Amino acid sequence: MNSSRTLLNYYSLTIEVETSPSEELMEHMHQTVMGQPGGMQYHHTDLEEKMNSGDENYFMYLRKSGKMLGSVGFCSKPNETAGISHDSWLIRYVSIKAPIRGVPEKRKAKADLKDENKRTTVLGRFIQPVFADPAQLREEESRADQPAIIFAIIDQTNLRSMNFSAQMGLETIGSLAAFTFSRLRPRRSGRIESVEEKQQSDILKQIREYYRDYTLFYSDSIFKNNDYYIIREEGRMVAGLQIYQVTWKIVDFGNKLTNRVAGLFTRIPRLKKRIKKDEISFLAFDAIYCEPGREKVLYELMEGVLEQSDHTLAMMMMDLESDLYAIFRDRKKLGVLHKILGTSFADIRVRFIQMPEEVKQTFLEQPTYIPTYDNS
Structure with a gap:
């Protein structure tokens, strides 16, 4: 009310x-x-x-x-x-x-x-x-x-x-940094599982521990729509992330090149239902979890979630000074759409x-x- x-x-x-x-x-x-x-x-x-x-x-x-x-x-x-x-x-x-x-x-x-x-x-x-x-x-x-x-x-x-x-x-x-992860033909992973309600408290403990040295961590939207996905090894989560479906109505992709490329994408069967001249649909990744040394598993999870949800593109945002950002900065392999769309930067103002x-x-x-x- x-x-x-x-x-x-x-x-x-x-x-x-x-x-x-x-x-x-x-x-x-x-x-x-x-x-x-x-x-x-x-x-x-x-x-x-x-x-x-x-x-x-x-x-x-x-x-x-x-x-x-x-x-x-x-x-x-x-x-x-x-x-x-x-x-x-x-x-x-x-x-x-x-x-x-x-x-x-x-x-x-x-x-x-x-x-x-x-x-x-x-x-x-x-x-x-x-x-x-x-x-x-x-x-x-x-x-x-x-x-x-x-x-x-x-x-x-x-x-x-x-x-x-x-x-x-x-x-x-x-x-x-705000940037994208894409796979035009994402591969399926048979190891991905969603988190059941009875498992959420244990998984949230792991997530909180992962972000213990971050400020302003809050879990409002984690497990929203039961869309937190993980990969386990020996019974323990080693990679995890929350997804949200996002659709934007596009006014301008940014410049002549990206507008032209977006036009070409609308002709590719795999992409045209997600990328149109006036609309783009993608996943937003949140509460990303990755145990040290399991970065390859995280990429497997991200790609598998794209395949599972019938998407080709995802967006992430993270502090430039965080260990999480270092994973993507060092490993790269963010996909062809990232090379076109690039990275945008914002200030955290308090x-x-x-x-x-x-x-x-x-x-x-x-x-x-x-x-x-x-x-x-």
Whole structure:
């Protein structure tokens, strides 16, 4: 059930908070083109599911005379870092329907981004207090000194979002790579099994142990639709991953070459049902698990899952400083579509609120867990 309340009134401007996305926001997000010029640009097709997933979401709107000018989504991901329990708010579904004055045309160098929070904009001026104390999103009273972080994944070429995040007090703590794995004719593996419900707690223990040195690990979407797949050796999981089906409506594949190649793919029987001129379907891989020395088994699992689900393409996202990324960086063999689509990079941006210095240092020193489900 959606609840709505007003945080601020200022003449004809209001800041409102709702617990589910409004029809106006849904309509606007369906029209919003994701991606940046020069790269793949697309529309999401599963927004309703994604925007309503999770146990605690808030959508904050800036309205003028009742008309939406902009919105920001806060998705709660409670966590514990260095022994400190804290709120973690993932920022998603930022929607700007009105021009934001003061955003520069040229991207600032990272060294200059820290000065962006001194700028004043229509949207930023009114929502900065919420970024300083996100606990006020909740209707019940919360401690003003409650430790929390706000975090966002922002494409490094996205000028507006990078500058807006700086205005909201976020800083870069790391970077991630988003890349694909493909097999035009994936081979079947007879060793793949799905995880039954009674096995999930034991498998999750292994996954948590694997990501014990990562910050912001959360398991909300692991085992979703019973789609976590593993390969065992001597009764123990040695490779595992969660899959999600994703479809994007394509506006532009990025450049003349990739658009031309995509056109050629639509003529290949094996590919044309998954790659069209205006649509692409793929798997998103999450919560990847690989025991040291079993990298070949992980590749067997990834390829076998593609074959089993009748796909040729999958997407992954991970921290550039993580051991997981090192597997793919060193082993390569990511497939022909990866050579065409390439790798995109994003910054992991965080605002620390009432957070001890040692916890901040942990975020800076340790890799961040990146769930593809929340970012694809």
